[in-house]
Amino acid sequence: MAKLLIIKEKRQEVDGRQRTVIKxxxxxxxxxxxxxxxxxxxxxKADLKKKGIVKSSTGKEFVLVEAGxxxxxxxxxxxxxxxxxxxxxxxxxxxxxxxxxxxxDAGTGSGHTACYLANICKHVYTYEIKEENIDVAKENAKFxxxxxxxxYKKSLYDxxxxxxxxxxxxxxxxxxxxxxxxxKALKTGGNIVIYSLCLQPLEEFIAEAxxxxxxxxxxxxxxxxxxxxxxxxxxxxxxxxxxxxxxLTFIKRIV
Numbered sequence: 001m002a003k004l005l006i007i008k009e010k011r012q013e014v015d016g017r018q019r020t021v022i023k024x025x026x027x028x029x030x031x032x033x034x035x036x037x038x039x040x041x042x043x044x045k046a047d048l049k050k051k052g053i054v055k056s057s058t059g060k061e062f063v064l065v066e067a068g069x070x071x072x073x074x075x076x077x078x079x080x081x082x083x084x085x086x087x088x089x090x091x092x093x094x095x096x097x098x099x100x101x102x103x104x105d106a107g108t109g110s111g112h113t114a115c116y117l118a119n120i121c122k123h124v125y126t127y128e129i130k131e132e133n134i135d136v137a138k139e140n141a142k143f144x145x146x147x148x149x150x151x152y153k154k155s156l157y158d159x160x161x162x163x164x165x166x167x168x169x170x171x172x173x174x175x176x177x178x179x180x181x182x183x184k185a186l187k188t189g190g191n192i193v194i195y196s197l198c199l200q201p202l203e204e205f206i207a208e209a210x211x212x213x214x215x216x217x218x219x220x221x222x223x224x225x226x227x228x229x230x231x232x233x234x235x236x237x238x239x240x241x242x243x244x245x246x247x248l249t250f251i252k253r254i255v
Contacts, residue, residue, distance in 0.1 A: 003029045004067040028075055069119050076140040079110035083195055084245050086223045088116045094250050095191040097121050101166040106156040111137025118146045127156045160185040171195045176204045183214050192251040202249045209251055218250035
């Protein structure tokens, strides 16, 4: 079990006002059987087995807690075009996938999507044509100790092995090429979700899907995330925001 090590924020008075001098920097500790090095000194292995406040060799105070899935997920190795948590959360909420769900994912990329879904679902089958991407994805799955992911070095354009699946998530340049394979693989009531950085692949897929009696086109959305700064009587949008990252389209098999 990994632990989350958070440096304790230091507050001091500056010009008659309380200011945060050191922000809560975080570390993930995977091995509790050896000392852990930080930029603020060393935490002894005996202290890593404690809970609450621990001190480094320089006297800096840290808060030690169990690391949750999201804490670890945010530290995965990331390749270009990996889906963000805001999109992944929407996929889970809109499709209702759960511990009994079987999911197909393509392309794998760095495995962010496969790993997120594997934490929720019974099993994830993920397709990728690049060996180097599969290596990164397997490394990420190992970091999260996920064993319910099957990796294929295969293009989904050539077909889907699985049948009676609950969801197929497509993060591909030409998702329309998969539409007939997806219909055969999905159970009735199952969902196709398409993630794309631009609208053209979605327009092509939706136009084709409308000609398929088995499919019902749902909505296309984008999600804008804006962080707010609330500190020392200052309330305003943060200088950094996560704006447009991609579009999601939801389609259901109805017969």
